[in-house]
Amino acid sequence: MIIDVHAHFCEHYTMEDALKAMDTCGIDKIYLSNPNIPGYGYPSKEQVKIQNDQVTVFSKAHPDRVRYVCYVNPALSNAQDVIKEAVEEDDAKAIKLWIATTCDYHGIDKVCELSVKYDLPIIIHTFHKYVGQMADETTGFHVANMARRFPEAKIIMAHLGGDAYHGIKYIRNFKNVWSDISGSNFRNGEIEYALKHLGEDRILFGSDAMCGITFHTNVGKVAEMNVSDEVKEKIYWKNAAKLFKEEL
Amino acid sequence: MIIDVNTFYGHWPFRKIYTESMDDIVKSAKENDISSMIISSTNAIFYQDPYEGDEELYEAMPEGSYQALTINPSQHYFEDDIKNGIEKFNIKAVRIHPEYHSYLLTDSCVSRLFDCLYEHNLPLIITGLMEDPRMMHFKAQEQFSYDQLASMIEHNKKIPVVVTNYAAGNWRNLAGIVQEFGNLHFDTSGIKFGLLDIIDTVLKNAQIPDTNLLYGSHYPMYCRKSTLNYFLLDDMPKERKDKILFKNAQRIFNI
Numbered sequence: 001m002i003i004d005v006h007a008h009f010c011e012h013y014t015m016e017d018a019l020k021a022m023d024t025c026g027i028d029k030i031y032l033s034n035p036n037i038p039g040y041g042y043p044s045k046e047q048v049k050i051q052n053d054q055v056t057v058f059s060k061a062h063p064d065r066v067r068y069v070c071y072v073n074p075a076l077s078n079a080q081d082v083i084k085e086a087v088e089e090d091d092a093k094a095i096k097l098w099i100a101t102t103c104d105y106h107g108i109d110k111v112c113e114l115s116v117k118y119d120l121p122i123i124i125h126t127f128h129k130y131v132g133q134m135a136d137e138t139t140g141f142h143v144a145n146m147a148r149r150f151p152e153a154k155i156i157m158a159h160l161g162g163d164a165y166h167g168i169k170y171i172r173n174f175k176n177v178w179s180d181i182s183g184s185n186f187r188n189g190e191i192e193y194a195l196k197h198l199g200e201d202r203i204l205f206g207s208d209a210m211c212g213i214t215f216h217t218n219v220g221k222v223a224e225m226n227v228s229d230e231v232k233e234k235i236y237w238k239n240a241a242k243l244f245k246e247e248l
Numbered sequence: 249m250i251i252d253v254n255t256f257y258g259h260w261p262f263r264k265i266y267t268e269s270m271d272d273i274v275k276s277a278k279e280n281d282i283s284s285m286i287i288s289s290t291n292a293i294f295y296q297d298p299y300e301g302d303e304e305l306y307e308a309m310p311e312g313s314y315q316a317l318t319i320n321p322s323q324h325y326f327e328d329d330i331k332n333g334i335e336k337f338n339i340k341a342v343r344i345h346p347e348y349h350s351y352l353l354t355d356s357c358v359s360r361l362f363d364c365l366y367e368h369n370l371p372l373i374i375t376g377l378m379e380d381p382r383m384m385h386f387k388a389q390e391q392f393s394y395d396q397l398a399s400m401i402e403h404n405k406k407i408p409v410v411v412t413n414y415a416a417g418n419w420r421n422l423a424g425i426v427q428e429f430g431n432l433h434f435d436t437s438g439i440k441f442g443l444l445d446i447i448d449t450v451l452k453n454a455q456i457p458d459t460n461l462l463y464g465s466h467y468p469m470y471c472r473k474s475t476l477n478y479f480l481l482d483d484m485p486k487e488r489k490d491k492i493l494f495k496n497a498q499r500i501f502n503i
Contacts, residue, residue: 130387132382165383186475188470216446224474
């Protein structure tokens with residue numbers, strides 16, 4: 001069993017392609033969002049709606065395999081409305097933040113308040129880069145600030161912070177923060193490093209597929225770990241099932 | 249059978265690698281049905297005299313695997329080191345790290361290197377980058393340009409060259425060079441993107457024939473199972489799979 005908490009809709013692929021890829025790589029369920037369309041890092045209200053609608057078509061067609069993760073731009077005045085509609089009409093299971101703002105931007109408060117009210121985890125693109133950092137790209141430092149201000153929010157720091165050796169220590173003392181392993185890199189030892197600092201209950205499987213990045217490499221990252229099968233199962237699906245209250 | 253043409257042994261100074269001992273490297277190979285490895289020394293990248301890193305590697309070499317000697321062609325004595333490497337270590341390739349050793353692939357020292365490789369009938373391995381520069385807290389690496397690589401191949405047609413950990417998105421820009429000269433190859437550690445039939449799609453998009461791709465993991469810096477999953481999970485014609493997993497390596501490295 002594998003639950004992928006961090007996957008993306010991609011208009012270049014059909015639903016059948018996506019399901020076939022999931023089957024090929026043993027992915028049972030995906031938490032799907034649609035933030036990263038090139039050129040739309042700072043999306044308008046209309047663009048956010050288009051992107052979220054593309055996901056709900058998929059999640060409604062395959063409710064057994066696909067969970068809707070609602071993408072929000074916290075800088076927009078309708079951010080709360082987007083979340084309310086996503087939960088009440090489209091059964092959203094999480095909130096996704098990308099690069100429109102860092103996650104300690106003041107407008108994030110209204111997002112966090114609703115995430116607590118609806119008990120929705122917030123999945124935050126997090127990537128510290130020594131080369132090519134984007135202007136409003138969240139790092140582990142920002143996630144820690146957010147976690148400190150909103151201890152009741154359930155926060156997922158994506159990509160192990162991009163660079164685990166930068167991101168993980170910022171969040172290790174915040175028990176309301178999990179981290180997913182998703183991303184293009186498959187550096188040996190990074191998940192072990194996260195495990196050492198976060199423990200086996202706060203690491204989640206994610207891929208960052210299907211907008212480019214493979215399921216294959218991310219499945220391999222966990223398979224590679226020199227840990228017990230029990231720990232691997234927690235990372236592959238048990239931690240996610242508990243966090244998202246999946247009925248399996 | 250699988251031959252991993254891109255394995256390292258030694259200490260990686262920029263972050264802790266939990267599996268960098270030779271016992272761990274061999275254990276990983278066995279677990280993944282890898283029957284042979286082309287192994288290079290990470291220490292040799294950083295020692296002022298790279299040969300000392302290869303001496304360490306030779307002492308640790310496992311049976312059935314082969315050594316790629318690391319040299320810095322800007323050091324004038326490299327030809328002697330290659331001769332010694334052949335005699336003492338039975339090397340199957342020479343490896344260079346232009347990203348760390350501050351020369352260009354178009355420099356005259358690289359031409360001298362090719363003359364030496366031709367004399368000894370040895371292929372060359374070039375590392376694209378050892379780590380993703382976004383995550384390198386020491387900015388010591390500098391990747392060569394397409395132009396340098398293309399120019400080097402054009403002027404050194406005789407020797408097989410394997411470029412490792414070089415992003416597959418770059419390969420398309422070199423497809424013409426690959427097709428014209430035939431001796432430029434890549435390894436699988438540079439493949440990170442795709443949804444289905446990853447290898448077939450990468451080769452098609454890059455317009456690279458399957459004779460010019462080799463299985464290389466970049467282990468232990470990278471996870472071996474990540475790139476092996478392209479072969480374990482996707483359907484692929486056996487003929488293509490065999491070429492990439494071992495036949496191309498047997499041909500190029502004379503194994």
